[in-house]
Amino acid sequence: MISIDGLAVEFSGTTLFKDINFVVNDKDRIALMGKNGAGKSTLLKIIAGAQTPTAGKISAPKDAVIAYLPQHLMVDNQRNLFEEASQAFSEVLNMQILLDELNEQLTVRTDYESDEYSKIIEQVSELSEKLYSQGEINFDAEVEKILLGLGFERNDFQRPTSEFSGGWRMRIELAKILLKKPDLILLDEPTNHLDIESVQWLEEFLVNEAKAVIVISHDRAFVDNITTRTIEVTMGRIYDYKVNYSKYIELRRERREQQQKAFEEQQKMIAETEQFIERFKGTYSKTLQVQSRVKMLEKLQILEVDEVDTSHLRLRFPPSPRSGSYPVIADQVGKSYGNHLVFSDATFSISRGEKVAFVGKNGEGKPRL
Secondary structure, eight states: OEEEEEEEEEETTEEEEEEEEEEEOTTOEEEEEOOTTSSHHHHHHHHHTSSOOSEEEEEOOTTOOEEEEOSSOOOOSSOBHHHHHHGGGHHHHHHHHHHHHHHHHHHHOOOTTSHHHHHHHHHHHHHHHHHHHHOOOOHHHHHHHHHHHTTOOGGGTTSBGGGSOHHHHHHHHHHHHHHHOOSEEEEESTTTTOOHHHHHHHHHHHHHTOSEEEEEOSOHHHHHHHOSEEEEEETTEEEEESSOHHHHHHHHHHHHHHHHHHHHHHHHHHHHHHHHHHHHTTOGGGHHHHHHHHHHHHHOOOOOOOOOOOOOOOOOOOOOOOOOSOSEEEEEEEEEETTEEEEEEEEEEEOTTOOOOOOOOTTSSTTTO
């Protein structure tokens, strides 16, 4: 269980959010929702330990593993794909190397009664216990399974990471996170660089194999398929719903309708009270009533209605001349890079008014076409 207690963040005197409290339980799959700028990514970074809050704390078991995939990240080193993905097991592998070295020392040392010999035995015992808790792991098989699931091919395994585009490098980092099997996975827009097949694979993995997950995503279908809880960040506070995204939308609408009704009733009461004060402020017999109402207004906490994200693109295009009946006609179109064939013999036509989607795995040549 990971606890978020009293979190607050301020920038230059402006409060982004304050007094944020909730608990992440094992197997929780949480969608973090809210309009852009509400503080979702900031909250994720604080939970990951990548950013320090103004106030509050994150409490987690000592051995808890929290893995974070930010929106923008680039892998840049000299390792190949398989080696880079295998870095997920570097801690375990390093423990095994150290254990082997310590056991080798025990076989050659003869100072059995020394303090140093006893310390080595303690280290061996501690490392053996940690490795035993990991269970039997076929590292190569696990790496291959995750990489293939995320859309890589076996002939990619020996390619340097520097050869992959930014989107594919993001997948490498995602692979390392999934291989670590952390107690909590934090994902910020994980589907931005995934094709349909990889998104479906990721959904299945998170639902069936992951422990706790918190995800930020504009892909509503993805969020709906994997989450069972929705936390909305709005106007500096949170609302915690134990439902998936679709049900949360319904409950949020009901909540806002109730807020709007309460706000309007309060505004009506304020207006009536101010009218009473204005009407009787000079009347001796009403002095106590007027003073009472003035104090009441001074202490009154004004109700707020949660803001709704109404932002959307407003694009205007000048009128265009009428196109022909077939604006696009492709006849045996092909594309290759050296010996690498991207596609060939692409023959099709698009008639005026048609709306066409190019679909396929990443790397199949959709942008080129």
